[in-house]
Amino acid sequence: MNVEELSGLPPGAIQHVRQEGIEELYPPQAEAVEAGATDGENLVAAVPTASGKTMIAALAMLSAIERGGKALYIVPLRALASEKKAEFDAYEDFGVTTGVATGNYESTSEWLATKDLIVATSEKVDSLVRNGADWLSDLTCVVSDEVHLIDDRNRGPTLEVTLAKLRQLNPGLQVVALSATVGNADEIADWLDAALVDSDWRPIDLRTGVHYGNALNFDDGSSREVPIEGSEKQEAALVRDILEEGGSSLVFVNSRRNAEAAARRLGGVSSPELTDEERTELTDLAAEIRDDSDTETSQDLADCVERGAAFHHAGLSSTQRSLVEDAFRDRLLKVISATPTLAAGVNTPARRVVVRDWRRFDPSAGGMAPLDVLEVHQMMGRAGRPGLDPYGEAVLLAKSHDESEELFDRYVWAEPEDVRSKLAAEPALRTHALATIASGFARTRSGLLEFLEATLYASQSTEAGRLESVTDDVLSYLERNDFIERSGGRSGADDDADGAFTSAADLAEQASREEELEATSLGHTVSRLYLDPMSAAEIVHGLEGAKERPTALGLYQLVSRTPDMYELYLRSGEDETFGELYYERERELLGDAPSEFEENRFEDWLAALKTGKLLEDWAEETDEETITERYKIGPGDLRGKVDTAEWLLGAAESLAREVDSEWTVAVREARARVEHGVGEELLELVSVGGVGRKRARRLYEAGIEEPADLRTADKGVVLAVLKGKKTAETILENAGREDPTMDGVEPADPGNGTILDSSGGRDTPTESGETSTDERADESQSSLGDF
């Protein structure tokens, strides 16, 4: 189908598509159009990555917008949200505006109402539904990208419930679900009342194979000799082999450490192939990476990058991840070794993909468990860069002939697994049952069950009554913890828990005499805050049990033990370290500690203490390098923890207000301290624009203790402390100083001179610059060892 044949798009859209160099639609795209994608029909497109899925979505969204509607594009990752946003921004040429809604990249709800197309994470959409964003009812088209993630134990139910809610909210809504190729795309299509486009077609040929010995054998029967030289590893031979032809590669491994070690080795392969120009650019890139964060991980990454290789995992900061991804896309980096982060993330295609490890540690399996076919296929799908590579190659590594056979059977020839709903898991249902009741989607037990009937779970469920019994467990949990109330009707729904209802009439009759379920004020708050009810219960309980003002550590440990915080892992020997810390600071901790004899629970408690201690270190201005080294984590982990703590403590503050806790202020202060990473005494300074933890500390040491001091302090001192003239001016201006200019001001040593502006400052205490730089340095030295 030629793009000229498309109808119903905004004027200019076709021209835009042609400017992108697209004349003909890919077969799956044409199929999607024939299935009614541009006519508002529901559609499930199960097609490989990089086969033009976004185009299918775009055609549906643009035609919906042209008909006067509004479109929503749901993505699983924040990084993908910004990637899509950048892509859709080009539609502005023909008058289609795009907005983004994610947790950290914020647009106000009113502002989103003015946009034609909105990109959001599934959680954000869920949250918007809970908070009743009124523009949601204007939606006429919803796209769900990577819809197979419904299978994900943690986040799948959110997507599933959100789609069900949007459809209920908006009966005429067009749903377009984009999925990787999965076993049961037809089931998903049935669930969504959608037409199905199920295709293996790819714009670039993908050859998959297994490397064993010196040979690379492909699925089409062809083979290629890839000899191993000397003591090099298989993946090194494969990377070298394709690099000699000018192709880049992506190596997937199963742990961070392996990713780093592999990148170090692969640098030896890429380095000799670099041109002088590339070397210079890579040196700059390495400098940017070191600049972003001063940690060992950054150093290691920068060292690899200088040699044309990189590793990629969640320990990297988001900046570093983007730098690596961009440089790889620009063909500056020749090889990346990555954990699964890269398989599901933003688009980073390579000529050759090597899936080195096909087993991963999984404690629930008691050891190494094989990866899902779907996951391996997702990795392999990264092979082949449209327009750059003649074909893509995906290679698995075998160490024996038997393994080679197994890999062919298990992954090369195998069909991906079915997508199975995980909604009946109690943690998921706990959250979504509350949200569904709180936002008025259901008012009774049977109403809730009726709503759940509209989910994929119900359409897949084989175990009759399972959803019902989990629902009852969850409802009684919610009631016990004061998140919902039952009123009217007969008391207790349990008496009919075992008799599954059969007809709609039964159901209606049951509903009519059934008690009402209503969220309490606390329940509403919890739902709106997007907290797991169990987290909320833990926090409320902890705050209510506090006899005296909670310390920062107490609050940090409290939020760290909620299910919403991904705890740090307790390493061997650390149970002792943190056991000691626990006895030392037991009094600060909120709530009841489990007994030491309940081993698992006590260990969780200590793991939360470890996480809490990390947050305390951060709030005591310990530098990034020290923390990452002390806890053996990457900069990305630290920022992630701080971010989550900030969110949870913000929520905790709302909860504290809700239950009239007397510790609201303590919570707020603890939150502000993690947010800025500073001690209590710097909280005021840090509120001035341009002043962060480092600058605040230096200003404080120079005797400038609060924003008011900035307005009266000697400019020379300020300049000496803040280094840059421009920085100093901006900060003084932000502090509200009348005359912030630094023209003609010379840096003045605060140590032996006056701190006050000689021309008449007011009440700045001269004696307060006493915490000397040396003292602080000593402090951080000694705290290094006390672990």
Added chain:
DNA sequence: ATTCGAAGCTTATAGACAGCATGTC
């Protein structure tokens, strides 16, 4: 004695959404 390397033993294990209101060094 010193150095180097193979062999044996120990150790540790992927990812990342969310409130609210604005901006680090």
Added chain:
DNA sequence: CTATAAGCTTCGAAT
């Protein structure tokens, strides 16, 4: 209870 690579430590052989 299922694995595996990396990174130590140890031990032995070659220098």
